[in-house]
Amino acid sequence: MILPLLATGAMGGVLAGMFGVGGGIIMVPLLMLWARMDQRQAAATSLVAIVPTAVAGATTYGIAGEIDLVAAALVGAGAFAGAPLGAYLLRALPLAWLRWAFIVGMLIAAARLILVEPERGSDIDLSVLISLGLLLLGIVMGVAAGMFGIGGGVIAVPVLIALFGMGDLAAKGTSLAAMIPAAISGTIPNLRAGLVDVRQGLIVGIAAVLASQGGVALAFLVPPALSGILFGSLLVLVAGQLAIRAVRAGRRERRERDGDDRPTP
Template sequence: MILALLAVGAIGGFLSGMFGVGGGIVMVPLLLWLARMDQRQAAATSLVAIVPTAIVGSILYGVGGQVDWVAALLIGAGTIVGAPIGAWLLRTLPLAWLRWLFIVGLAAAAVYLIFETPERGGSLDLSVGVVVALVGLGLVMGLAAGMFGIGGGIIAVPVLIALFGMGDLLAKGTSLLAMIPASIAGTIPNLRAGLVRLRDGLVVGLAAVLASSGGVAMAFLVPPALASVLFGLLLVFVVAQLSVRAVRLQAREKREREGDGPGEGSE
């Protein structure tokens, strides 16, 4: 189990550094498969590991001059509000809903990343409307962090590139910094609710931190178009695997309900 957790963290950390995401986008499915967690445990445990991963990743991008500190602060303010709401939804929504919402979100991100080529070098011009939009983006990131155990970077990076005109590296660095408060704000209520497998989360986080530097280095080397397509294809693979798993789980849950309930076949 320790080796499996280290592998989950290494993969998630490398992708976190390379693509500016928390790594939960991959760590959650891997925790489902390798650590036999349910969706709630996987999401909550992944979120713990994202905290140190995002801190280290944002520092590395910052050293390279690829963090917009003001934008990250505004987005982070929104995440603080959204993350506890997302954590509450994680505890209350049916697991089937969580599975399919997660899959749909991944599919939408994959389509964008495959068909849109980001630029390198764009910057952000602040205005009142942009400030409000950045806080709103943070709110959505916080909801995603609390509900799905992801840092929200899979949402922030495409949005910062497509709607705010940021270059791809700047979007990734800013995303990592902004997701730190979201991850912390989402983890606190999850800990109180007993959803987090804390030791497992720390093991995953340690491996992720060690691997994130390699991912950041790769981000600066790989052309933005290639990096975008590679990540999009990875998400397509994850969506396919999760969809198969979700269908199987729904079928099994339906059989269990029909077997346990009175008057089976009455419908």
Template structure:
């Protein structure tokens, strides 16, 4: 085989975004992580797609970057007393198992299926925020049945997190408020705590399948850690209603942008 033909048949190198772009993206994701109790995947995954990543690699890199962000966010919410540790542990047990299933599916689902699943997921998450606007005094009543339900919710969250590249907060925060009676701040703090083992589990699974850009995840994660505390301070100053309005507006903007971009590409 000649050199020119070998070059034509060689696989394309995986995309590597510039450190500057990744740092800016990480700062934005970190602020939103602290503000909404999410891992930032709803920002990171679409942005990485725009930077040339495919859906699988964007999802895997996003879930890896969530680990340092969730640790910093957990510490911040713990200092203000807004974490239900028992609920977080129950969720984490389910997330660890579910994340392995999700990373397995990530390597096997088609790219169009992943793309449209992500969009449907965003719309559903925005709608679920308005099923219940909680009070700041609400808390989770832990019973045996509640604990089992939290484990089940964690399994579902882990599967979706592994497939879509989100930390699961966009699922857990509305679920804790609507189904388990948590306040918005407790839901956010508990969600970030739950993401720590979920991110570790999903990242190991994605590493085995080559669906992670560790360099990109490092830049994203470190930058996000710097901005997360500011997001937490902002969250405590917003009312639950305005927090829901801001979150819904964010999801709507991302959804419209992704649909337009996909239609133009076609």
């Protein structure tokens, strides 16, 4: 069981460092595929692993001067508030809804990354309206973190680039810093609900931390347009695999339900 967890963490860590995400966008489906977890268990375990991963990645980006601390604080405050709502929805919504909402979200993020080329080196000019927008982004990011076990970077990075005009490296570093409170806030109710095995989450997290440093190095080497295309293409492939699994799971659940409805002899 340890090898699938380590492999999942390593892949998630590379993506976290390279693209400014928590790594959950790949760790959740891999935990479902390799560790045989259901959507809820995978999301809760991924969220635990994201805490150390985001800390490590944000530290490296910060040393390079690629974090907007004020923007990160505003987004992080919103994320801290939104994550418990996402964690509640994770427990309350049917698994089928969670599966398809996650897949649709991945495809939307993939389209944005592939079609729009980010700039490098742009800063945000803060105003009252911009500050409120960053808080709202954080709330959405937090709900996604708690609900899907992702850091929310697949939402935050494209939005910081497209709507707020932030450079791609600064957006990645700022996203990682902002997702730390979201991951902590979302993990607490999951722990109380008994959804997560902390040991498994830490195994994934340790592997992700070690791999994230290589991902950050790649982020500075790969041109922003190519980085977006690579990440978007990966999301499409993962979403396709998850869609196939969701259809099969739906058929299996219908067969089981129909079987339960048949009168006993």
